[in-house]
Amino acid sequence: MSNSIETKLAGLGLALPYAPSAGGNYVPYRINGDTLVLAGVISIHNGVLxxxxxxxxxxxxxxxxxxxxxxxxxxxxxxxxxxxxxxxVREFVYLAGYVNAVAGFTESPQVINGASDLFVKLYGDAGKHARAAIAVAGLPRGATVEIQVTVSFNS
Known part of the structure; x- marks a missing residue:
């Protein structure tokens, strides 16, 4: 727990789960230069939805x-x-948020704030990102939310 972001996380009473693995024929992340693109993740904590x-x-x-x-x-x-x-992490660049919601649901931004707020609490202005918050009719395993994140990073 030597790094400052993990210390902040612990100060919020939160801990990292183990890193998600790919659930199909794809990779959990891809690095291109100083950009890290993550695969979408749902609300699984240590293997449990x-x-x-x-x-x-x-x-x-x-x-x-x-x-x-x-x-x-x-x-x-x-x-x-x-x-x-x-x-x-230098900064959070983009977050695509998908909310499993009933037809006509218009509060996807408030839901996706659950991710955005945490990134800003941990990283300050560097945690702010461009974003989409989209209501959808269903997600893998019936999950309530899926997000996909892109960050830039320091060598």
């Missing part, structure tokens, strides 16, 4: 927010796996 169901149906916006935070923790675990340290 923590949030399933549709927001606006059997799940609330608050539960969706919590699911997005679990997704953010998975993304951070993947970043650490790829870079060796969370402190190497």
């Amino acid at each position: 923590t949030h399933a169901g549709q927001v606006g149906g059997d799940r609330t916006v608050e539960e969706g927010y919590a699911a997005a935070q679990v997704c953010a923790l998975n993304s951070l675990a993947a970043i650490k796996d790829a870079l060796g340290s969370l402190d190497r």
Whole structure:
């Protein structure tokens, strides 16, 4: 726990899960120059799906927010796996957020804030990113949220 981002994470009462593995014929991340592109992650914590169901149906916006935070923790675990340290992140570039929601649901941004807020708490302005927050009819394994993150990093 020597690096400052992991210390901040612990100060929030949170811990990294183990890094997610690919669930198919793809890789968990790809590095191109000083850019790290992560595969999409759902709210699985150490192998267990923590949030399933549709927001606006059997799940609330608050539960969706919590699911997005679990997704953010998975993304951070993947970043650490790829870079060796969370402190190497220069900035969060882009976050695509998908919310499993009922038809007509319009509060996807509030749900995806669960991920965005955590990145900003940990990284300050460097945690702010361009973003899309999209409601969809379903996600893998019935997950409530999926996010895909791109960061730039220092050598």
